[in-house]
Amino acid sequence: MSYDAVVFDNDGVLTEITDWAVLRGAAADAFASFDVDPSDDDLRTVLSHVTVDGLEAVCARHGIDPEAFWYRRDTNYADVQRREIRDGRKPLYDDVDAVRALDLPKGIVSSNQHATVEYILSHYGLHDHFETYYGRQPTVEDVRRKKPDAHFIDRALVDLGTRNALYVGDSESDVEAAHNAGIDSAFLRRPHRADAVLSTDPTYEFETLAALTELV
Ligand SMILES: [Mg+2]
Structure with missing residues (x-):
């Protein structure tokens, strides 16, 4: 199969995932700025697998505005991740070289903050490699x-x-x-997905981005 474009997830694909404790701290700080001392359940709800229903329920329980809370949570996330990147704790994977070498239009679609993706592109000099x-x-x-x-x-x-494209990710949601x-x-x-069991079959499965060179 050949494709006219490839779109990539970021976290766990181009860069390493962010330390869980750092994100949890950023979420706790968001609650603290609304004078809320969050339970473990509250924190779990607003981490990576957040849903609108879950977010609204947590905010209703504590009498805080979901939009204002979420803005604080997400800007905290962007702030701490910029620091992680700057300090070398969220590096690019070595096999991103294979992505740089792919001679076709490329994009990124991430569930991370747009500001975080932008910082990653600037910090690692990747802007020229992604059309969107x-x-x-x-x-x-x-x-x-x-x-x-x-x-x-x-x-x-x-x-x-084009819609003749391949999407590359490291999660079932991808x-x-x-x-x-x-x-x-x-x-x-x-390696962080070694034991993952997917309920949806992907079109392909790879252990390294270098496999894309053959495929596309
Ligand atoms: Mg990912």
Whole structure:
């Protein structure tokens, strides 16, 4: 199969995932700025697998505005991740060289903050390699639009001018989002996903981005 474009997830694909304790601290600080002492459940709800329903329920329980809380949570996340990147704790994977070498239009669709994706592109000098990129804006609406919703993949495909594209990610929600957008998926089984069992079959499964060289 050959493709006209490839779209990548960021975390766990291009850069290493962010230290869980750092993100948890950033979420706890967001609650603290609304004078809320969060339970473990509250914190779990607003971490990576957040849903709009979960977010609204937590905010209702503590009498805080979901939009204002979420803005604080997401800007805290962007702040701490910039620091992690700057201090070398969120490096690029070595096999990103294979992505740089791919001679076709490329994009990024991440559930991380758009500001974080932008910082990654600048910090690692990757801007020239990606025609388009999307992360989330710090709004409740963009929580609704995150993967597995096809919203941002659809937008990237419009920018890339093709629907004959492959989406590469390291999570089940990446595989689902690709299929929701009607395109093929590649599941990247990095060491942190060694034991992952997917309920949706990806089109391909790889252990390294170098496999893309043959495929596309
Ligand atoms: Mg990922």
